[in-house]
Amino acid sequence: MAVCKLYGSIGSLATMRALASLFEHELEIEFIPIDLKTEQNKEEGFLSLSPFGQVPVFQDGELTIFESRAIMRCISHIYPNSGKEQIYMAPKMQGIVATWIDVEDHQFDPPASKLISELIEKPKNGLPTNEAAVAEEEAKLTRVLDVYEERLTRTKYLGGDKFTSADLTHLPNLYYLMATPMRRLFDKRVHVSAWCNDIMSRPAWSKVVDMVEKAKV
Template sequence: MAPIKLYGNPFSTATMRASASLHEKEVEFEFVQVDMKNGEHKKEPFLSLNPFGQVPAFEDGDLKLFESRAITQYVAHEYADKGTPLISNDSKKMAILRMWIEVENHQYDQAASKLVWEQVVKPMYGMTTDPAVVEEHETKLGTVLDFYEKTLSGSKYLAGECFTLADLHHLPTINYLMSTQSKKLFESRPHVNAWVSDITARPAWSKVLSMLKR
């Protein structure tokens, strides 16, 4: 069988999300770095893997996937017997987990990714951060995190007492935001802060971060 391949850039939040799932499941894979500075993601042969020209892309035998959250869910289901159980066999628990996956994607990430762009990505490329945009999206993220604080006051993780994909999907943006002024949004909410400390200390996440230093 052909080896599992993950194509991406180690600094990409979406790539980090996909690689975190593979490390949590203790699945061996080959990481193929895509040179985004030279536009490799907008050219063939990469476009045959992701026609939208975005990282990551994923291959497992004859299966080809793109979109990081689709990749993480495939990995969690296909390799359910390995590593960390990132999903549940219980239909009600899985429904709650899927709800939180949607919350992360459509509520949390809409604000968090914009803050990463303004405070991390733009300075890297010599662009100027817009304080008004930061303020707007900090307000939006704060509202989301108020809901998280309430939820986490009653459970260790977002979807219950076990670490799942619902938590894992947050890791890349949290990693970047904790190096910006927006870290106050997490640190000022005790249960959110404890949750962040817990999930960012996971050994699998440390392996993802080690790729940034290569």
């Protein structure tokens, strides 16, 4: 099997999502770093792969895909691991997983990303946190987590009885949110807390975290 390539920036939410999927499927990859600070993502060569200049980009032979959730879905279908694949083979169950991936994209990610910006990115760059924005996004995330808590009283994972891409897609935001005061929103919900501890302890995710932590040094 040819080695797959992933162009990305360590620490970016989208790159972390794609890496997690690749590691879950135990694929041999060549990671090609793209420096966003020097705007390498806006160079002609990279734009030929990702027309909007966003990381990551996944290459598998003649196949080139951008957008991290599309990469995650594609990998799940092309490289299923028997008993460990991040999808269900039954179409109805695939629909359930797809629903919760979309929930993460449209309901969970927007407030989570804004909270990470306010609580981590702004202070790191010497900018003041907008406390009103934090309160607004915390309220939105609270409503989402209430839905998750109810869902997880009935199934071990969001997509059903096994870990799937519906869970994996949350990992990058969870990694950063757990380092903020927003962690309390997860800890106070019994089923959400157990779910977080479960998916964040997976060996594939630990490999991603190790890459991110080493890049900080």
